[in-house]
């Protein structure tokens with residue numbers, strides 16, 4: 001099946017008991033057994049749930065994996081991957097990753113004797129000098145948040161010994177634009193809260209594994225630790241995925257138009273958009289992604305935080321809010337919102353200034369979105 005067919009059909013069958021064409025929400029905590037150990041494959045809903053099972057089968061197919069495991073949030077999914085590690089292990093990660101991921105690594109797993117190193121990976125070869133015999137996990141985000149840096153997934157994987165796990169946080173691209181397992185990664189993670197759900201109405205996460213063996217380990221931890229999503233949430237993600245390809249494609253088209261508009265504006269000092277030919281690693285993005293995504297970041301002249309706040313308070317179609325990947329456009333201030341947990345000096349090192357603004361471009365009409373931004377930019381005197 002091609003992607004546009006998979007989103008609707010992969011892993012999803014009409015309900016056998018009723019013929020319901022949509023996967024029912026199995027709101028149950030337990031399942032009847034005929035006699036001890038004799039049942040239909042379901043014993044207790046922390047361990048298995050049919051709504052969750054359908055979603056996991058669908059996501060396995062979208063990322064071309066062996067198995068998928070769903071969680072109550074993207075960070076719960078990441079927590080499960082980090083549980084694969086032991087004290088003394090080292091993790092290499094990109095240096096401008098999602099603030100919550102940075103916090104989970106440094107403030108939680110750092111306490112248990114796991115070492116994290118954050119490096120710039122504009123060139124995949126940089127990884128060579130950082131790998132030690134203690135390195136167990138490489139954690140990649142691409143495009144990165146919010147600088148939209150592109151990491152060469154295939155390039156990194158080809159330089160990493162087989163026994164080291166490579167996990168890619170694919171939240172920003174979505175499986176429609178990028179499939180890290182096809183590029184050699186071992187695990188791919190999504191905050192399904194974002195593009196997969198797509199309607200800003202649910203928190204959810206997933207890990208998809210290339211090998212069944214690692215999936216079995218993750219499933220053991222999931223059952224042991226219990227960060228499972230409810231069936232209603234799984235239903236909402238299943239429903240969102242049915243239009244994933246349409247939504248992401250329109251977001252990409254809108255983002256390109258908005259990036260072009262911002263690039264030509266005299267109040268804007270810099271636009272970060274992987275679709276620009278002069279964006280670092282644009283050629284890699286063109287190779288490993290189907291399109292350049294729906295995220296655009298930009299910076300203002302003089303790095304004025306005051307001007308940034310004025311702009312952020314004067315858009316009407318772009319709502320000022322954390323998160324991304326919904327049908328509605330959002331505008332955010334990474335320094336005070338999504339990335340406030342990263343120390344300011346570390347933020348500035350990667351270009352995340354106090355005036356940087358991030359857009360999650362939705363599926364509205366592009367002309368209206370551009371007019372909305374134009375009006376807000378005028379408020380800062382341009």
Ligand SMILES: *Cc1c(COP(=O)(O)O)cnc(C)c1O
Pocket residue numbers: 073074075076098100101141145169171172191192193194203204205
């Ligand atoms: C939102 C996000 C997460 C965390 O996901 P939650 O569902 O909020 O727990 C992780 N990685 C990236 C890139 C994100 O955008």
